[in-house]
């Protein structure tokens with residue numbers, strides 16, 4: 377399960393062309409693409425295993441994923457699929473979920489999303505027969521977003537003067553509603569709150585409910601899953617496992633247990649990094665995939681961050697929500713237990729924003745969303761690794777503040793009060809599972825609960841952020857959130873520089889590489905990837 381090479385100073389090569397901080401999808405994509413261009417890359421990952429949120433872990437004979445439940449757009453030779461194929465040398469395979477890939481329990485009603493553009497549309501119309509016109513208008517809006525997403529990518533990668541020159545083109549490609557709030561756009565199409573809720577049933581995929589989130593990211597996610605959900609065969613850890621050889625082939629390495637303490641700046645340019653153990657790795661080119669907050673609030677010195685305007689810029693964005701995870705093991709197979717290849721989204725009512733607010737005010741209020749996923753049912757290879765067993769994962773929001781009193785304590789040693797708080801939350805979430813699948817009562821062999829502090833401990837997000845920065849309209853219009861930093865030699869990548877999601881982070885890696893090497897070197901590489 378543990379992938380990557382354990383860091384020791386004496387295992388480092390004498391010189392690297394670039395250092396990448398963080399081995400999530402953004403960091404690995406950047407490292408792999410640069411490696412393909414002949415760069416020797418040193419990837420430094422603080423966790424005991426590589427992959428960032430795509431890592432998996434095993435315990436008590438079971439295996440779970442922490443940040444991958446389904447990926448869209450990989451069922452045909454799409455751009456997304458071609459990039460995954462290229463990075464993994466075709467070694468990453470995908471298993472389709474059920475046609476009904478998402479099921480939404482909204483109050484006492486049940487709706488769903490179905491794979492295929494036409495099927496998705498027809499299924500919505502079948503569920504809301506009086507709303508055909510609104511649904512067709514919504515489908516048109518989704519189609520129209522394509523150009524805006526390309527314009528966003530372009531905006532991120534351009535130099536400031538190029539951005540200035542191309543502004544009219546990007547404006548033409550970006551209709552005004554793209555940067556409106558999701559609910560504002562949808563409520564112009566319909567006043568049917570159940571339809572709006574069903575359309576926004578995946579809001580957990582970006583961590584912000586419709587009255588706060590930006591329509592652009594809503595639409596991007598809806599488009600991403602329009603042709604169904606897919607699961608990486610062998611588990612999500614296979615993503616990093618299949619990409620790392622490309623980095624090694626060019627002489628680079630992905631080091632684990634390798635926490636960077638500081639990004640070093642000399643004469644106003646990057647000169648390398650200082651590791652947690654005090655060792656200094658010199659290199660004039662550093663790519664940070666550790667998240668914007670980590671990079672500018674912690675890795676770069678306060679002076680450097682302030683002098684380059686980042687202290688002010690950081691005030692324009694805020695961390696995304698934190699979450700609880702429940703990791704469940706059962707001593708029967710998914711087939712025996714009747715587990716579906718469908719994600720469950722359970723909501724107390726169709727007012728997602730109100731439910732979230734209520735829960736943040738009163739932790740005894742109903743969970744505003746409970747997401748249940750069945751990884752062993754989705755993975756055709758699971759039983760080869762763990763015969764006779766099955767796994768389930770539950771995700772639900774929980775504010776970091778509820779756990780802040782235990783900040784700085786050691787994982788596994790946080791004391792009885794913390795454990796009993798965690799157990800209480802875990803039991804409440806388990807009741808949602810039994811409510812939907814009563815046949816599982818008495819069948820659960822093992823389960824454990826993670827909190828925002830677990831996210832902080834293992835994934836180094838200081839507020840336990842589920843998706844890095846919040847996807848508000850304001851965040852998506854911050855032009856400084858891109859590959860280029862103001863500090864010469866420092867580049868940025870990962871979900872914060874584009875959008876969340878494994879594919880969002882992967883595409884950020886492509887944009888970062890493009891910004892670093894320029895179009896002359898990137899064009900032949902793009903031809904190789906996309907043909």
Ligand SMILES: Cc1cc2nc3c(=O)[nH]c(=O)nc-3n(C[C@H](O)[C@H](O)[C@H](O)COP(=O)(O)OP(=O)(O)OC[C@H]3O[C@@H](n4cnc5c(N)ncnc54)[C@H](O)[C@@H]3O)c2cc1C
Pocket residue numbers: 397398399400401402403420421422423427428429430442443444445446447634635636637665666667670699771834835836841842843869870871872875876877878879881
């Ligand atoms: C519960 C959950 C469920 C999700 N489900 C899905 C899903 O089903 N489908 C989907 O597409 N996306 C999903 N996502 C989102 C997706 O996983 C992320 O958006 C994406 O993987 C982020 O990639 P990244 O490279 O930007 O960041 P990360 O994967 O977070 O990588 C950043 C890395 O930097 C490392 N790091 C930080 N500081 C340091 C330091 N000082 N030194 C060294 N290393 C450091 C961290 O340890 C981490 O490994 C989910 C996320 C979560 C949390």
